[in-house]
Amino acid sequence: MTDASDEEWILSEGQVLSLLDWIRQQAGGSRSVYPFLATLAEGALRPSEGRSLRVRDVVLRSDGSGELRAGHRGQARVVPLRPGFAMFLRGWINDAGLQKDDLLFPGVRGGRPAVNAYMGLWEQAQEAVLPHDELLAWRLGEPVDILREFSLVRWLRLGVDVATVAELADVAPAWLALRYPYCFRLEATEIHWERLAQATRLPEPIDR
Numbered sequence: 561m562t563d564a565s566d567e568e569w570i571l572s573e574g575q576v577l578s579l580l581d582w583i584r585q586q587a588g589g590s591r592s593v594y595p596f597l598a599t600l601a602e603g604a605l606r607p608s609e610g611r612s613l614r615v616r617d618v619v620l621r622s623d624g625s626g627e628l629r630a631g632h633r634g635q636a637r638v639v640p641l642r643p644g645f646a647m648f649l650r651g652w653i654n655d656a657g658l659q660k661d662d663l664l665f666p667g668v669r670g671g672r673p674a675v676n677a678y679m680g681l682w683e684q685a686q687e688a689v690l691p692h693d694e695l696l697a698w699r700l701g702e703p704v705d706i707l708r709e710f711s712l713v714r715w716l717r718l719g720v721d722v723a724t725v726a727e728l729a730d731v732a733p734a735w736l737a738l739r740y741p742y743c744f745r746l747e748a749t750e751i752h753w754e755r756l757a758q759a760t761r762l763p764e765p766i767d768r
Contacts, residue, residue: 562738569702571710575690576601582685593678595652596665597704603628603639604711604729607704611672613664620650632730639728678704712736716743 571579580601584594600610609630617629626646628639641649649664658664667673686700708729715725716736726733737744 562735564741565709565739567742569706569709570713571706573710573714576707576710578689579682579685582689583681586681586684590668590673590677590681591656592665592667592673593681595649596673596678597682597707598645599628599649599665600704601707601711602641602645603630604708604715605630605639606632606708607675608632610665611663614660615653615658615662615664616660618649618653618664620646626650630730635730637727637730713740713743716740 580594580598583597596610599605599613600607605628609632613628613630618626619629620626624643624646626641626643626649628641630637630639652658653664656666658666663670663672665673667677682704683701686702690700692700712725712729715728716722722733722736726736729736
C-alpha cells in the first residue's frame with residue numbers, strides 16, 4: 561500500500577537550491593557529492609540509480625540537449641536533461657577527467673559513493689539550511705530520497721502529463737495519485753447538473 565505524503569513535507573524549490581548550494585561549498589574531498597545530489601533532484605532518480613550511473617549513461621548532444629539512461633531492477637528508462645544541466649554534467653565529466661566506462665559520481669576511492677559520505681553532508685545541510693521551528697523541525701533528518709519526491713511533485717504541479725511523469729519516474733500513474741493527492745485537487749467549479757444528467761442518462765428500456 562502506498563502512503564500519501566504530507567504536502568508540508570515536500571521541500572520548496574528555494575530550499576532545495578539552498579541545500580545543494582551549501583553542499584557545493586562544503587563538499588571538500590567528496591567532490592562528487594554535489595553533482596550526485598543535484599542529478600537526483602534534476603532527474604527524480606532513486607539514490608541507488610544515481611550511484612550506479614556511468615559516464616556512458618549520459619548522452620550530451622551538440623545542440624545542448626541531453627538525457628540520462630537510468631535503470632532500476634532491470635528496467636531502463638530515459639530521463640531528458642535541461643540544456644543548462646546537460647552543460648553542467650559536461651563540465652563535471654571534463655573537470656573530473658572521467659572516461660566513458662567510469663562511474664559518473666565516483667567515491668573517494670573510485671568506487672560507488674559511500675552512503676555515509678553523502679548522507680553526512682546532507683544531514684549537515686539540513687541542520688544549516690532548513691527552519692527549526694516547531695512546525696517544520698520534524699523534516700530534519702529525512703534521507704536524500706526527498707529530492708526525488710520534490711522533483712515528482714514539481715513536475716506534476718507544472719502540469720506535466722501524469723503518464724509522462726510516471727514513465728520518467730518508473731512508477732505507475734496510480735502510485736502518483738496515491739502518493740501526492742494534493743497535486744490532483746480540482747478547483748471548485750459550478751456543476752451543470754442537467755447537462756450531467758443528460759450525458760450520463762441510460763437508454764430508456766424498450767417495452768416488449
